[in-house]
Amino acid sequence: MPTLNWIGKDAVEHHHAEVPYRLVHCDGELSAGDPDAGNLLVQGDNLEALKALLPYYGGQVKCIYIDPPYNTGNEKWRYNDNNNSPEIRRWLGEVVGKEADDLSRHDKWLCMMYPRLRLLKQFLREDGVLFASIDHNELPNFQHLVSEVFASYQQIAIPVVNNMKGRNDRDYIATCHEYLVLVAKKSFVSAGLPLSQQQRARFKHTDGQGYRFELRDLRKRGGADTREERPQLWYPIFKNPETEELSIEEKDGWIDIWPMKKDGTEGCWRWGKTRTEKYVSFLHASYARANDKWNVSYRIYLDQQREDELFEDDPEDFSEDYDDETGEAIERTTKPKSFWWGPEISTDNAGKQLKDIFGGKKPFEYPKSVALIERILHMIGDQEALVMDSFAGSATTGHAVLAMNKEDGGNRRFILVEMDKDIAETVSAMRIKKVIEGYRKPGSKKIEVEGTGGGFRYCHLGVPLFNEFGDIDTAVTFPDLAAHIFFAETGAPIPSKANGNSSYLGKHGDKAVYLLFAPGLEGTPREAQGNVLTPNALTALPAPSDGFEGLRVVYAEGTTVSPDRLKAEGVVFKQIPYQIEGA
Numbered sequence: 001m002p003t004l005n006w007i008g009k010d011a012v013e014h015h016h017a018e019v020p021y022r023l024v025h026c027d028g029e030l031s032a033g034d035p036d037a038g039n040l041l042v043q044g045d046n047l048e049a050l051k052a053l054l055p056y057y058g059g060q061v062k063c064i065y066i067d068p069p070y071n072t073g074n075e076k077w078r079y080n081d082n083n084n085s086p087e088i089r090r091w092l093g094e095v096v097g098k099e100a101d102d103l104s105r106h107d108k109w110l111c112m113m114y115p116r117l118r119l120l121k122q123f124l125r126e127d128g129v130l131f132a133s134i135d136h137n138e139l140p141n142f143q144h145l146v147s148e149v150f151a152s153y154q155q156i157a158i159p160v161v162n163n164m165k166g167r168n169d170r171d172y173i174a175t176c177h178e179y180l181v182l183v184a185k186k187s188f189v190s191a192g193l194p195l196s197q198q199q200r201a202r203f204k205h206t207d208g209q210g211y212r213f214e215l216r217d218l219r220k221r222g223g224a225d226t227r228e229e230r231p232q233l234w235y236p237i238f239k240n241p242e243t244e245e246l247s248i249e250e251k252d253g254w255i256d257i258w259p260m261k262k263d264g265t266e267g268c269w270r271w272g273k274t275r276t277e278k279y280v281s282f283l284h285a286s287y288a289r290a291n292d293k294w295n296v297s298y299r300i301y302l303d304q305q306r307e308d309e310l311f312e313d314d315p316e317d318f319s320e321d322y323d324d325e326t327g328e329a330i331e332r333t334t335k336p337k338s339f340w341w342g343p344e345i346s347t348d349n350a351g352k353q354l355k356d357i358f359g360g361k362k363p364f365e366y367p368k369s370v371a372l373i374e375r376i377l378h379m380i381g382d383q384e385a386l387v388m389d390s391f392a393g394s395a396t397t398g399h400a401v402l403a404m405n406k407e408d409g410g411n412r413r414f415i416l417v418e419m420d421k422d423i424a425e426t427v428s429a430m431r432i433k434k435v436i437e438g439y440r441k442p443g444s445k446k447i448e449v450e451g452t453g454g455g456f457r458y459c460h461l462g463v464p465l466f467n468e469f470g471d472i473d474t475a476v477t478f479p480d481l482a483a484h485i486f487f488a489e490t491g492a493p494i495p496s497k498a499n500g501n502s503s504y505l506g507k508h509g510d511k512a513v514y515l516l517f518a519p520g521l522e523g524t525p526r527e528a529q530g531n532v533l534t535p536n537a538l539t540a541l542p543a544p545s546d547g548f549e550g551l552r553v554v555y556a557e558g559t560t561v562s563p564d565r566l567k568a569e570g571v572v573f574k575q576i577p578y579q580i581e582g583a
Contacts, residue, residue, distance in 0.1 A: 004144035007107040009114070015081065016115035021484055022052040023462030023475060030425060032433035033455025038386075038413040039398065041432065043424035044461035046390040047081060049417045050119040052461055055487035055494070057415065061123040062385035065376060065397055067133040067368055068116075070178075071109045081112065109138055110145065116390065117149045123388060129184040131376050133161070133368065139179055146183050156182045161340045161372070165348040180340070191381020192333025195302075199334065203302040211306045215284055215297035219259040220270045226261075233268035234259065237276065237296050239285045246285060246296070248277050257285060257294040270298075279311070304332050336379060344371040354394060356449070357434050360442040363427045364394040373400035383410030392416035395428040399435050402452040414456075429458050472577050474519070482515050485555050488581035489513050503554075504542040510550030514541055517555070517576065533559035533573055538566075555580065 024042065028035075042049045091108055120130065130150070134142050139158075146155060159180045203212040219225075220233065227234040238247045238254040247254070261267040269276065276283070282299045301307040343349055350369035355362050373396055377387070383405075389397035401414040418424040438451030465484055467473050472481065482498035482505050490508035498505055498515070505513045516537065518530050530537070533556040541552065553572045566573055574580070 003148060004110070004141065006110045007104060008111040012081075012111045012114045016047070016051070016118040019047055019051045019115070020464035020466065021055070022048055022464050023473075023480055024049075024052050024459050025462045026457045026459045030429050030458035031456060032429070032458075033436040033453070035455055035457055037455040039401075039432075039454065039456035040414070040459055041392070041395065041398065041416045041418065041424065041429055041456055042459045042461070043418055043421055045080070045419050046417045047116055047119070048461055050116065050123070050390060053415065054119065054122060055483045057386070057388075058122050058487060058491070058493055059125060060386055060493060061388045061415070062125055062128050062382050063376065063380045064120055064124065064128070064130045064388045064390070065132075065373060066120070066130070066389065067391050067393065068113060069109070069391075070135045071105060071137045072135070073105070081115070106138070106141060110141055113142070113145060114149070117145060120388075120390065121150055127185065127188070129156075129182065129188060129380060132181045132183070133178060134181060135175065135178040139181075142181060146181065150183050152185070153183050154186050156184050156188055157336075157338060158182070159336065159338050159340050161345065162342075163348075164343060164346045190336055190379045193336055193375055193378050195332065195334055200302065203300075205299075207299075212302040213299040214302075215286075216300050218269050218271065218276075218283065218296040218298050219261075220268050225267055227259075227266035227268055230268040232272060233270070234266060235269070235273055237269075237280075237283070237285075239294065244284070246280050246283050248273055248280065255285075255294060257296055260293065262291070269296075282310070302332060333378070336375070340372075340375070342371075345369045345375070350396065354431070356441045357431055357439055364423065367394040368396040370396055370400045370403060373397050374404055377401070377404050377412065383408060383412060385412050386415070387412060388415045388417075390417040392418040392428055393423070395431045398428075398432045398456065402432070402435050402454050405454065406452040424458075429456075432456055466577060466580075470577055472519070476519060478515070478517055478519065481517055485515055485580060486513050489553055502542055503537075504544065507544045507548065507550070512544035512548060512550060512552045514552065514554040516557075531557040531576075533561055535561055535565070538569065538571065 022044075026035075040053075042053065044052075091104070091111075124130065130146075130153075132142065143155060146153070159182070160177050161180050162177050164176065200212075203214045205213050205215065207213065218237075220230070224230055235248065236250070236256040236258050238249065238251055238256055239245070240247075240251075241253065241255055250256070259267040259269045271279075279298070284297045284299075286295050286297065287293075288295060299307075301310075346369060347366055349371070350367040351362055353370060354364060354367050377385070377400060387397060387401055392398070395416055395418070398414045398416050401412045404410055405412055416428065418428045436451050436454055436456075439449050441447040441449060463473050463475050465473060465476050465480065478500035479498050482500075483494045486492070486494040486505045486508075490511055490513065492508045495506040495508075500518075503514045503516050505515055507513070516531050516533060533554050537556075538554075538561050541554070544550075544552070549570075551570055551572055553574060555574050555576050557576050559566075559573045559575075561571075561573070
């Protein structure tokens with residue numbers, strides 16, 4: 001398989017592993033709403049922020065959306081990763097120029113993206129998906145990167161996203177489209193997009209509780225739709241001539257309705273007698289004057305949940321519905337197309353949304369539309385999804401998550417990362433705050449927009465966990481080190497936040513992990529601090545669970561327990577800080 005090479009590739013292939021783990025500190029003044037809503041906005045370089053967040057969220061993210069620099073030459077982005085490669089260090093702090101002015105612009109972009117993609121992959125769940133907005137400048141390079149970094153994934157689709165107004169930074173032809181690259185495992189199935197207003201209009205009937213439904217012919221269409229082929233589905237349904245009541249039992253004076261085809265031949269019903277009898281109250285008879293014929297229809301609810309509640313005891317799939325005219329399956333969602341069009345997803349509309357929030361001012365150029373991100377959230381179909389955006393910009397992704405939760409009662413959460421401190425504080429955080437609390441649109445009508453509710457924590461990056469000598473930094477607390485050690489040992493996030501009251505951090509697979517660490521007790525003997533695995537400390541280790549037979553891995557500054565006893569009790573000792581991965 002061909003691979004992509006560029007200047008600096010050798011230097012960045014393992015750069016993500018060299019990035020230090022940093023502390024994450026939250027700022028209550030810049031946060032808003034419910035601090036325990038599970039939403040984060042992290043200000044800092046996204047490479048360092050991703051590394052800092054990995055011990056807490058690795059393997060938990062359902063959907064990643066990124067909108068990296070398109071590398072048009074007009075964005076004034078700089079390559080600033082701390083890399084020791086001489087060829088790369090020449091680029092530090094320099095604005096990346098246009099095609100003819102900067103012959104290494106694509107190399108810089110690739111060096112910037114590669115380690116970030118390596119880290120992003122580690123956040124995805126097994127069924128996770130990555131969406132990336134990109135344009136023609138770097139699309140081919142991005143596709144090669146994805147093929148290399150996400151080797152077990154596929155580029156499922158690359159829809160063209162139309163921007164109706166077009167960009168004015170082209171010399172000859174205004175660019176009116178970009179791309180949305182979808183990367184997922186082969187097993188990914190889109191949950192679809194909401195029906196259009198025209199499609200929803202088909203569900204014109206309502207039941208006694210106000211739920212909308214449409215009627216579909218109970219007579220079977222397509223293959224195996226004759227009496228000869230399905231004799232058990234050939235039977236009459238009887239209708240009371242005075243009311244709407246139906247029955248499968250013959251009654252005097254009632255009209256018998258048979259599944260006759262339009263050409264007069266004998267057809268068959270979709271359902272057998274038992275099923276029809278059970279759900280007869282959801283059937284409707286209608287008279288076609290044109291051919292002097294009675295028909296029977298059944299309900300298809302617009303709300304899938306309503307239908308599931310009504311027919312939850314039915315072992316068959318009640319939703320095996322087909323269009324009467326085309327024979328195609330009836331969906332309550334529409335299948336996404338490869339061409340995304342509409343004013344609601346345009347950059348121009350996104351700019352208007354931002355102006356509405358910020359009182360007529362537009363504090364950010366080229367924002368993404370909330371409707372675009374909502375389409376993505378509809379496609380993943382998980383109302384409990386954790387959504388990540390490591391190029392957050394104006395925080396459209398956070399806005400979309402909050403709006404969707406309000407609309408459908410979901411419990412989605414977001415993690416946003418924005419490098420620019422000014423943008424993070426005055427645009428990203430302020431936008432999310434206004435969306436949560438509500439805001440007033442500018443203009444003569446002064447329309448009030450109701451808040452979505454929810455909340456988020458505003459965070460920034462602190463010092464690395466380990467100083468330049470490889471020692472644990474004095475600012476590191478027990479919860480900080482516990483989260484890092486558990487992730488480094490198991491590759492999974494810590495099950496629950498450690499508080500230091502117990503040395504037991506949790507178990508994963510056949511490992512139980514412990515930490516003996518009491519920072520800030522200088523002058524006290526290590527054994528007295530509780531930082532050493534002594535025979536008494538070993539005896540006092542909490543049992544992970546009844547019947548646990550795996551290894552117990554204990555991190556401490558030292559041990560006075562003999563190797564023979566450690567082996568006999570199934571304990572592996574690892575010394576702090578030297579045997580901590582990432583130190």
